[in-house]
Amino acid sequence: MKQYLRNTWLGIYTILVGMKVTISHLFKPKVTIQYPDVRVQLPERARNRLYVNMDDCIGCDQCARACPVDCIEIETVKAVPGEDLGTTSNGKRKALWVTKFDIDIAKCCYCALCVYPCPTECIWMTDVYEFSEYRREDLIYHFSTLTPEEALQKKLNYQKFEAEKARQKAAQAVASNPQSKQDSGNQN
Amino acid sequence: MISDYLAEFFGNKYLGYLVSAALPLFMWILPYALYAVYAERKVSAFMQDRIGPNRVGPKGLFQTIADILKLIQKEDIVPASADKLLFVTAPYVIFAGTFAAFAALPFSSVYIGSNIDLGVFYIMAVSSFSVIGILMAGWAGNNKYSLYGAMRSVAQIVSYEVPALLALVTAIMVIGSLNLNEISQMQTSRFWNWWIFGGPVDGIQKFLYIFPMIVAFLIFFIASLAEVNRTPFDIPEAESELVAGFHTEYTGMKFAMFFLAEYGNMFVVSAISVSIFFGGWQSPFGYLGNSIGINWLIPVEQVFWFLFKGALLVLIQMWLRWTLPRLRVDQLMSLCWKYLTPYAFINLVIVGIITLIK
């Protein structure tokens, strides 16, 4: 019988205590903020969207290798010696044309493993977190500054240089050993 | 009462009946249901340190209207293997049970649907009518979860009728009449004359009544929570176990009808306890109309006070919902049969003895 009354009393008492807690929250300041109008101020280390500063990128492919999900694709073309590609901010001379630098941000897992190995710190994570798209293809960001034609032109340019260098080496090989001149002569 | 007054007004008797039946629905139930849903979301938000709907309209007032519009244009799916007739009529049966109870509720001394002498008896009979609707909904959805929900709600509502009626019987034994209008009239307009504080009786009996009447009110309030499926008794549509209980398969307007029925039922139940225990349409501090002499103002004030007290009790029900966890089915039954009913009987006996002393 005593347990019976205790149960009743406990039931009523704990329910009233619980109600006191909830009613006390009725007048406490609210915690939620109204998102589109009021925005949370992100800390400066926030890791959201990737950004690559192409002037500093020397096409060394370190970030593509460090990425666990392989969402960075880089294609580079060697520069013909005559060309001048300018220097990165910390003074290193660039030697590669970066014809293709794509980051598929849909695959990116925001682990920032690509930021650390970059020698010229040209890839980092900004605090932009509103970048949703309607089509998945739009999430593939093309950072390379060369237009497709320029890229094509650079490739052709390099192949022409390559072929010309090969011919020079062949000619030079011919000059170095005269007796094999006849067979190399009728070769080209 | 109101229907024959309207009958002369419109000349045609049936038109009068129709309008008098439609009056509470459009004047009170629909706007009340809209803003009860809004109030619940706001109250729950404020209790949980958040802000709740504030985008649609000023301070989010049109939120429920937006919800209703959304529900209207939603596709009204009827599951393939559902029992079509039962499935379609179930929500309306539940709402009918709730709406029928409005007939005997005394909104003010002038306005009452039908001033029948068995007001309390009629309301309790009609409000247990919605159990059939829930069973129909649960069975027709042909879904295991809704079947469970329906089975549980039948057991719950039927078994909680007993303590609810016992609590009312103790109150009626003190009051003496079943006619709700009379009950409200007897509680003259000072709040210490309300039945919960012993009623207009004077002398030692008034103080003896106070405690049993408060216990009777508490038992009736808890039992009515169970009848309306509100926490801590919302087992039929326990989201964490039965997904959504008996209305799992419902979409579109039928789902809105369930909501309307639930909030309507909440108001009916709190209206009954208001008119029996808290002095129906009596105002706690006398009428403004008397003091400044405009006597047509008094019925308006009475309607205001009746709705105000009803809404207050509905708010308490909402407050409970966001505080308490849910009981299990067998604990629910044990609470009803092992705790509420014995206390209701003891209370009945005590009040019986007190009435003999007079």
Added chain:
Amino acid sequence: MAELKTDQIVLNMGPQHPSTHGVLRLEVVLDGEVVVDVIPHIGYLHRCFEKHAEAMTYPQVIPYTDRMDYLASMYMNFGYVEAVEKLMNIEVPERVKYIRVIMGELQRIASHLVAIGTFGIDIGAFTPFLYCFRDRERILDLFEMTCGARLLYNYMWIGGVSHDLPPEFIPKLKSFLKDFKKSLKELNNLLSYNKIFIDRTANIGVLPADTAINYGCTGPVLRGSGVNWDLRKNDTYSIYDRFDFEVCIGKGEMGTIGDCWDRYMVRVREMEQSCRIVEQAIEQLPDGDVTSAIPKRVKPPVGEIYFRVESPKGELGYHIVSDGSLNPFRVKVRAPSFVNLQILPIISRGHLVADIIANLGSLDIVLGEIDR
């Protein structure tokens, strides 16, 4: 009257269910409301972590360990990183050890807050969930301030941590700890000692101590059954021996030892202990460089190791086999929820439908860790 021909009903609490804490299908055989048998089906969230790990280099595996128990990913990093360091026996600077303990214990509080919040919802009380998540937000802000991410951090590296603590980290942490104690007391008033909550959880899903040990349960599930076993104390790793805290075990205050209430209460008390550890760690925090011991190329010698840590869900073990190359030869993770889920059928037989959900909530499982 002849025995009514009743039939058992098989109810599928399917992968998409409001309270299975993720994609888990419970095939429940019911006789009326009473549970005859529960058969959990897992594998819906299998993302082949172990196959991935074989194709990645050691540092690249860390973001994958985050995604196993996404509610306690700091501790997932902690376990993996300590295992590889023991394999290569790298000596980590003191400050890194303290930062790892602070971050680990904060993650334990955040993970327990989720566990308690969702356990409240399973029982039906919605409000405590929001209070728990309000406090958890402050921890996530602390994490975001340090390593930039809120849920999947990739913060602990092999040999150190990616960033040092920002200057405003310690003051914010102290103010959080102060407010947290008050809100913990409020949570107890609202939920822990509520009569309905006690009715719903006491004497439900009782797990005796010896079955718990034989079934290999660990963490709050084991401690709830009264077994005084905490890896931080009994098989000490890192620097947990420098802090004094006590291991909270279930004492059966509200029902028998090892019921749902005990497991819940162990988590609540563990949060207080974690606060104590973090406070002591803040005082003894030495300064120094955090990235000095990070090797340029991680190439552990040939061999295999099994290293275990006390994650918020239980004993998290990493069995790493290395064949001397840059990629791990095999990484097997002993996930605590994978083992704790095995006892659900044992503790739910004979209970009602509502109790399965309570039992599941008290086990605090995360499907990302079970399915890996």
Added chain:
Amino acid sequence: MTAQEILEIIKQKFPDEQFELKENIGGEILIVPSSILRELCFFLRDDERLCFDVLMNLSGLDLANGEKKKLEDGTFEIVGGHLATVYHLHSMKYNHKLTLKVLLPREKPVVPSVERVWRVADWHEREAFDLFGIIFEGHHNLKRILLPEDWEGYPLRKDYKVQEFYQGMKVPY
């Protein structure tokens, strides 16, 4: 109690079996023949000097030490060599650990199930079967646990090739 002393005790109990204690960074590993595994585990658990009452972890392993055979479509297939199951045991009373390793031929990887000894092994064994194809005889329902029931192949084997279609769905995207 170091692995050496434990090995002495085991040798007294199973004199005619040959065990090999392999040196390793993370602690010695005891190579055990698969024929006596279940009796050995019962002994390890019930003997009061050892009482290994907790099986911390059971993991499958593909040692891939067979000879690689080139297949026409460029992939390779391993023939011969060993699969292995590794048992990490721990005793709560004496707080000492032991690692057992059982080497199994690649073609017929069968090992007695220790599910009777430690109930925790139930799902671990099903997972090892699911991902390695190691058959644990005596297991009460050895079915796939993580992968769908009708998935072909054992993914964690080194020479695993993903099936082209799974119930009509193209698998490699």
